[in-house]
Amino acid sequence: MKKASLLMMLGALLLLGLFQFPLWNIMLGAPQYPEPLGINIFINGLEGQSEFDLQNIDGLNHYIGMKTLPKPEDMWEFSVFPLVIGGMALLGFLLGVFGLLGKIGARWFLGWLILMTVLGVLGMYDFNAWMIDYGTNLDPNAIMKLQNPDGTPMSYKPPLLGHKQLLNFDAYSYPRLGGYLMGFGMVLTFFAYLVGRKKEYQN
Numbered sequence: 001m002k003k004a005s006l007l008m009m010l011g012a013l014l015l016l017g018l019f020q021f022p023l024w025n026i027m028l029g030a031p032q033y034p035e036p037l038g039i040n041i042f043i044n045g046l047e048g049q050s051e052f053d054l055q056n057i058d059g060l061n062h063y064i065g066m067k068t069l070p071k072p073e074d075m076w077e078f079s080v081f082p083l084v085i086g087g088m089a090l091l092g093f094l095l096g097v098f099g100l101l102g103k104i105g106a107r108w109f110l111g112w113l114i115l116m117t118v119l120g121v122l123g124m125y126d127f128n129a130w131m132i133d134y135g136t137n138l139d140p141n142a143i144m145k146l147q148n149p150d151g152t153p154m155s156y157k158p159p160l161l162g163h164k165q166l167l168n169f170d171a172y173s174y175p176r177l178g179g180y181l182m183g184f185g186m187v188l189t190f191f192a193y194l195v196g197r198k199k200e201y202q203n
Helices: 002-019 053-064 077-100 107-136 177-202
Strands: 024-030 033-042 045-048 162-166 169-175
Touching (some): 002 107, 002 177, 077 107, 077 177, 169 177
Antiparallel strands (some): 024 033, 162 169
């Protein structure tokens, strides 16, 4: 179980990268912006990819009635997510230690992975729900009121993943380094489970 436990510990510790690196990124490109505008999404707040990106995005959003981008104190997620990630990293590391000591089996590693997957899916669902609210609940008194061809109000929701055309903007939404580290950590924990189970069967 030594190798499996070390993989479990490393996989859990990779979650801590989310405290340093962005989880996700949304880019907005248009002909009038030689340098695309970008939002880096951390587990505890938002940052512009460049110095004035958040300010410029809020300025554009004002014309179509979108809310200003949230500050950390505006969303409970920015307070809860760091606690969840820190707690899961600590739990995973401790499971690895207990595995090294022979106190638990590989199924505990799989249990951690399942729990982390469920939390990740819930986090993505919450992120998408926030973008739906952000892109559809517009100020009726906005300067610009654009409609779809069928007369319904146009939605400016960015894509959860991939590319979407928003008026003359191309919006791109993809994971960043923190998200990739988290994903790689989860892959390592899956291998920890497989290696541990193989060792248990051999014994």
